[in-house]
Amino acid sequence: MDRLAPLGWSPHHAASFETHRRADPSLRPARVSQEHRESLRILLSPTEERLARPGGRLRHEAASASDLPAVGDWVAVEVPPGDSPAVVRAVLPRRTVLLRKEPDRSVAAQVLAANVDAVFVTVPLDRGLRPGLVDRALALAWDGGADPVVVLTKADLVPDPAAEVRRAVTACPAAPVVAVSAATGAGVQFLAPWLSPGRTVALLGPSGAGKSTLVNRLLGDAAMQTGEVRDWDGRGRHTTVHRHLLPIPGGAVLVDTPGLREVALFGAEEGIETTFADIVVLSAQCRFSDCRHDTEPSCAVRSAAETGALDPARLASWRKLQREEAHLQRKLGIEAVWLAKHRRRSWGRMVRAALDRKQGLRDGRIDPTGPGS
Numbered sequence: 001m002d003r004l005a006p007l008g009w010s011p012h013h014a015a016s017f018e019t020h021r022r023a024d025p026s027l028r029p030a031r032v033s034q035e036h037r038e039s040l041r042i043l044l045s046p047t048e049e050r051l052a053r054p055g056g057r058l059r060h061e062a063a064s065a066s067d068l069p070a071v072g073d074w075v076a077v078e079v080p081p082g083d084s085p086a087v088v089r090a091v092l093p094r095r096t097v098l099l100r101k102e103p104d105r106s107v108a109a110q111v112l113a114a115n116v117d118a119v120f121v122t123v124p125l126d127r128g129l130r131p132g133l134v135d136r137a138l139a140l141a142w143d144g145g146a147d148p149v150v151v152l153t154k155a156d157l158v159p160d161p162a163a164e165v166r167r168a169v170t171a172c173p174a175a176p177v178v179a180v181s182a183a184t185g186a187g188v189q190f191l192a193p194w195l196s197p198g199r200t201v202a203l204l205g206p207s208g209a210g211k212s213t214l215v216n217r218l219l220g221d222a223a224m225q226t227g228e229v230r231d232w233d234g235r236g237r238h239t240t241v242h243r244h245l246l247p248i249p250g251g252a253v254l255v256d257t258p259g260l261r262e263v264a265l266f267g268a269e270e271g272i273e274t275t276f277a278d279i280v281v282l283s284a285q286c287r288f289s290d291c292r293h294d295t296e297p298s299c300a301v302r303s304a305a306e307t308g309a310l311d312p313a314r315l316a317s318w319r320k321l322q323r324e325e326a327h328l329q330r331k332l333g334i335e336a337v338w339l340a341k342h343r344r345r346s347w348g349r350m351v352r353a354a355l356d357r358k359q360g361l362r363d364g365r366i367d368p369t370g371p372g373s
Contacts, residue, residue: 027077
C-alpha cells in the first residue's frame, strides 16, 4: 500500500481494512476527497480519483448522517470495470473526527473532516482577531483529537505582524500562533512542523480568511479558485463551496473547507476544558469544588478576572460555551427520552395487537386461514 502513504495511510488503517479484505478480497482502500449530496469523490492513489457512492447496506445501517462517508474518511470500496462509480461498502474506524452541530435547529452532528492530525484555524488580520470564534474552533479541534494552530493570515496587510501575534497568544494561550502571508510567502515555512509526510491538516475559518490562497501557496500552483474580499463589509466570496482533500508536495494532505459562518459545538466538553485550561487551573483554587465562578465566595476565577490576571472577555467566552453545552445536553436528553417513549409505545402497540389476535383466534372472531395467519 505504498501508493497510499502520501494520502495518510497508516498501520492503523491497514489493520482496520484487513477485516474487510478477508471478507471480500476484491475490495480496495480509498480516501474520500469530496462529499456531495448524493455522491463522493475518492482517491485510490494520489493521482487516481474516481466518482463513488455509498452502498445501499451502508446507508441502511447508518444510525445518522454522521456515520456516512465524509471528507478524510478511509473507506473500503468495490471498483467496477470501466467508468462506473465505485461503491463504498464500509467506512474504516476514524482516528479523529471534527464535529459541529448542524447549522439549524436540529440536534444532529455534522462531520467537517475525518482522520485529521492538525487544524489550521485561520484568522484574517485585516479584520482583526475574533476570540469567540477562535475559541470555538480550538475546542472543536481538540475535542475531535486534532492539534489546532492559530494561523494569522494576510500578515502583509498590517504594519506590525509581531504585535498581532502577541495579542493572539494572550487571547489563545493554549495553542501555538503563526503569522503568514500567503500572497508573499512570508511565514509559511513556520507551518512545516504540522505538514510532515503522511499528516492531514484541515483549514477552518470564516469566508475571506485566505484559506484557498494559503492552499495554493502550499500546493505551489493556483489549483484552488480564489475570490476578492468585498470592500464594504470585509467579507469574501465562498470560493470553496465543498470540503476538498488535496495531497500537497512533501507528502502531507490538506482539507480545505468553505467559510464557516458559525461554529456550534456538539458535545465538546473535553475540547472546551483544553481550550480554557487556564480557567481550569484557576478553578482548582476556588473555595468550593463545584464553583460555577458566578456569585460564590472565594472564587479564584472571578477574582482573577477582577484583578486583570484573567481577561474578563475570556471568562465571558467560557461561560457562553458552557451555557450552550448545557443547553445541548438538555436537548439531547429530552430527545433521548422522547425516542425511548416512542419505542416503548410502538412496542406496546405490537404487543396489544398480538394479544388481540390471539384472543380473536380463541373466540372465533378471526379466521385462522385468512390473510396474515
